[in-house]
């Protein structure tokens with residue numbers, strides 16, 4: 514069976530960013546991914562942007578999966594969006610709880626499991642549903658074991674597979690797979706891979722989402738200082754090797770967080786496929 518590769522975008526805020534994304538999308542489409550996915554801003558803040566990027570990709574004949582969460586929305590709003598996607602022929606959704614955006618303290622978060630149940634209740638088996646998984650544990654989880662149980666509940670509620678938060682330690686993924694299997698999870702868990710291009714941004718992002726950057730890697734990347742080219746070269750070499758280890762160790766494919774860039778994802782994937 515061939516391995517599945519997918520590419521994630523976020524909705525750009527400006528018309529220039531939108532235009533650039535179309536070029537990036539066209540170039541990445543030549544690599545023949547199984548699908549593109551488009552993130553959904555916290556609290557539905559990018560709802561229309563996400564939808565229009567998804568619809569554009571769909572109109573261009575590409576397989577595309579919108580990310581979706583309740584955010585602060587009511588059931589009618591989420592259902593209307595689901596129906597629009599269904600009618601447009603979109604057949605995959607990445608179902609998430611999302612986070613409360615700063616300044617929106619009052620909204621209630623709806624667990625991804627409830628969203629999966631909602632999608633199945635209203636659209637049957639139309640959508641392939643992906644959910645999120647956390648080899649290094651979700652920051653709000655009461656424990657490692659509980660987090661795996663909650664992942665199992667999302668999958669048992671009707672999700673087809675999971676995509677992980679990014680990590681820089683292949684062992685975390687392999688132990689997690691083993692523990693998921695012991696917990697009775699038998700659906701595919703795709704590693705989510707973040708390329709390394711800018712250490713300062715990556716470190717900030719990682720603190721927020723609970724992804725660990727190993728000490729040695731931090732030291733090495735920090736050591737390059739302003740030498741951005743060396744960060745990219747070493748980062749790409751490291752991430753490519755980690756992907757090779759993951760694939761050889763049984764990962765069913767890879768989901769790339771492209772950060773709306775062709776490189777280094779294109780080079781990494783070509784190296785993996787060579």
Ligand code: FAD
Nearest residue numbers: 552553580609610611624625645651653654663676677678
């Ligand atoms: P859930 O699965 O609902 O879990 C959230 C937390 O609650 C976990 O700690 C879990 O252990 C706990 N939990 C789950 N069920 C229960 C329960 N029944 N009782 C008590 N505790 C429970 N964020 C965005 O805003 N937009 C995006 O587009 C986006 N895309 C993502 C894509 C991927 C592949 C990943 C890995 C993450 C993405 N995120 C996105 C981030 C995600 O929204 C956050 O990590 C969020 O905090 C959790 O979402 P979830 O769907 O994993 O939540």
